[in-house]
Amino acid sequence: MTGDYKLMQGEKLLGMLHRCEIVEMFWMHCEFSPQEEFAIIAPLFRKAWDEVDEGEFERLYDEIMDQGIFLIGPNGNRLDEFFLHIDVENRRAHLRI
DSSP: OOEEEEEEETTEEEEEEEEEEEEETTEEEEEEEEOGGGGGTHHHHHHHHHOOOHHHHHHHHHHHHTTOEEEEOTTSOEEOSOEEEEETTTTEEEEEO
């Protein structure tokens, strides 16, 4: 579903994914607006964005998901299963739900 998504950790808003548009089957590209609280997990997303080894990427992504993050979709539903790649420096994200 296209639209805006909230990246959450518990009650904390970590960032917003704006203007999400489908670019290929199942994948959306979004603009990313981090909140101050995102700084805590930003290093994990940076490492995962740059990682080329599939095994290491999966380990990093598991570590990211172990932080208890989830999305709130445009319709207000909580999403716990997704793939999210964030290019922290360029404030863009690739999202697969």
